[in-house]
Amino acid sequence: MKRNYGKAIKKVAKQNGVSAESVYYEISKVIKAGYNNPDPAVQEYWRKIAPNGEIPSPEKVIEILAKEIKKNKY
Numbered sequence: 277m278k279r280n281y282g283k284a285i286k287k288v289a290k291q292n293g294v295s296a297e298s299v300y301y302e303i304s305k306v307i308k309a310g311y312n313n314p315d316p317a318v319q320e321y322w323r324k325i326a327p328n329g330e331i332p333s334p335e336k337v338i339e340i341l342a343k344e345i346k347k348n349k350y
Contacts, residue, residue, distance in 0.1 A: 281335040281342075303334040 282296075285303070289296040311322050311331050325340055326332045332340075 281338040284338060285334065300334055303337070307331060307334065307337055 285299050286296045289299045292299070308331060310318065311326070313319070313322075325337065
């Protein structure tokens with residue numbers, strides 16, 4: 277089942293009194309910072325998330341993390 281992770285972004289925005297665009301931008305910044313982290317272990321993790329070498333969208337990262345959380349039952 278495909279989920280709409282844009283709804284999650286909108287919900288976070290509403291809870292924090294900011295725009296969805298602002299939340300999306302902040303998530304994008306964090307993703308970019310993580311993606312550019314020089315630590316080899318961090319780079320290995322990003323290669324698993326983004327095997328094509330492109331920085332993934334916030335929706336894609338949310339989807340991947342949600343699956344990991346569900347799989348590991350955090």
